[in-house]
Amino acid sequence: MMSLMKPDMQMDESFYKIEDIRQLTGNAFSIKLPKARFAFKAGQHISLGIVGGNQSREYSIYSGENDPNLEVLIKEVQNGYFTPQLRRLKVGRVLEIHGPFGKFGMEPELAAHGKFVFIASGTGIAPFRSIIRTYPTIDYTIIHGVRYSEEAYDRDQYDSKRYKLCTSRENKGDYYGRLTGYLKSCTFAPETHFDLCGNSDMIFDALEILKDKGFDRDQIHCEVYF
Amino acid sequence: MITNEKKTVAFKTLGCRLNQYETDALVTDFSNAGYELVDYNASPDVVIVNTCTVTNQSDTKSRSVISQTVRKAKNAVVVVTGCMANNFKEKLERQDNITFVVENSRKSSILTLVDSHFSGEIVHPDQLPQDVFRYEPVRKSLHTRSAIKIQDGCDNFCTFCIIPMVRGLATSRPVADVLESVRKTVENGFKELVITGVNIGRYEDGAVKFENLLTMILELPGDFRVRISSLEPDGFGDDFVKLFAHPKLMPHLHLCLQSGSDKTLLRMRRMYDVAQFRKTVKQFRAIYSDFNFTTDIIVGFPGETEEEFQQTLDAVNEFNFSHIHTFKYSVRKGTRAERLENHLSEKVKNERSLLVRNLSVENKMNYFKSLIGQKQDVLIEKITQGTASGYGQHYAPIRFKITNGQRNTIQTVRLTELIGDDENCYLAGELVL
């Protein structure tokens, strides 16, 4: 297959060849790359570009810190610029990765002793999979908001008692409706740490609910995708 | 340098304090190496343009300065550096009349590059070492205060900001280096230091965080005072607030609020909310009632509703900023905000910008008035026809009559009145003898 790299272009530290693509739904897929050549904290993100292309986007790392592959979870956005290009990529193509970035990374000390509620919309589940794979004994509950149950990406990899699926367009999850509706009905221990990831509207609403429940903003961490 | 003839160099700087500091350090470098600093219009042998790319206007300005330079200084060695050199490297490199394009990370080695050029050695800018902290402590400067660079880069990726793309990952200058730079800068005669970086609150060298470093700087001997350039409101502990009781640390912070709406802040990917900002302001003002806060506000961010904008006006009123750097949102190519929905019309942005600016002037006048009657220690920047001007501890501009005064000295002044009723208003005072 033809590579986008110019013949004189050196294989750079930041270049990663796609090893596998897992189709998860009609428009969501994961890209598996060789093991990260940088140390990262589960929860952090990278920037990803197609070698020879002129744009890049940020993606949370989907794999755990010690996994043999670096993996990202991607949803193709209709009329998006970058994701339709990613969607067309085949195994063997080269991506340019920079990072890791961001303060959303999990601290080992906290993971060992803390109690966590992870709140995600759509692909916002990505950093939490990384965290759970890195810290398999972590005390967590995931509240995952999607439209259809098929978007419960890699659901079988989470402890079913700890994974709550909220589906807004069909009654096939643990809760029928938006995740914020479910969140309102929940009670949490006062010392809980909340990590929120996904679109800013969901994060805004969830923050209001948690603040109404009396949680301090300093207990809540957010990663906004758009 | 190998020629006997003294070569001349001129600088043009655009953009932020960090860029200004880096130019000052290069001026020091070139002067130490025997170059003569001349005006940009005096046909210099070397022109260094230190560009900015933070907004589209900065790009336009930088581009225009570059074209002016290559037109005027036909036979000069033209070096283009700064954030635009990172953002548009290939494009600039294709311009024949630019001799060198040097990225930010290699900026500190420009003297080596220029010297090699004059000695006939062929060195490509990409061969220069990458070190964002390798700057000489500023000696010869056009300013009375010197910046101390402690940090570079940022990986917050606020959706409107291009900086992470051009300045790279957050990185901190080693503690020992920072302290050495402070010592030398104070030895060089500077009375006021401004702690500078891209996101200085993120400073971290091993166990030393920003407030620890600040404590170490304040404890260094010498007759100097310290300001903090600009901080992200990421949440501060009580210890940081208490630090401002130190006589060397000035009671002023430029805390970037950007918007008074939590929804807008999230769309900007700013990771604090208005309540947290409020808590910080209250923490400070509970101890230092006249503490001066200034800020940046972006108006007309994509999707900003009337209600969200009103929340910004409310916040501006509540926090009583003495100065607001108001940015009318403009699309920055390559940022996430470029692709957000609901971009606002220029008309709406202009209207909103005007409202914030008007409020800002009102607040500024009120804050300055509240200082009347106080004594302020003014660092004199300029003396013109017996009138000295400079800034007091709170960073309010002050003017007063003086005989036999000297630039770069600190004088105590009692504030008597506010002069002017616009953005450029200032305080007048009398020298306390």
Ligand SMILES: Cc1cc2nc3c(=O)[nH]c(=O)nc-3n(C[C@H](O)[C@H](O)[C@H](O)COP(=O)(O)OP(=O)(O)OC[C@H]3O[C@@H](n4cnc5c(N)ncnc54)[C@H](O)[C@@H]3O)c2cc1C
């Ligand atoms: C820190 C960070 C981590 C991210 N991690 C992931 C990740 O793990 N997986 C992932 O798929 N995306 C992630 N994103 C979003 C990603 O960077 C791109 O914005 C997304 O892939 C769309 O790119 P595009 O060029 O196709 O769309 P663009 O042409 O850039 O259009 C952008 C529009 O698409 C919408 N949009 C953006 N992201 C999504 C999304 N994930 N789902 C639905 N609509 C969206 C928004 O309305 C936005 O205005 C992350 C973003 C950030 C800031």
Ligand code: SF4
């Ligand atoms: S904190 Fe945000 S605005 Fe400031 S430099 Fe970093 S990305 Fe830009």
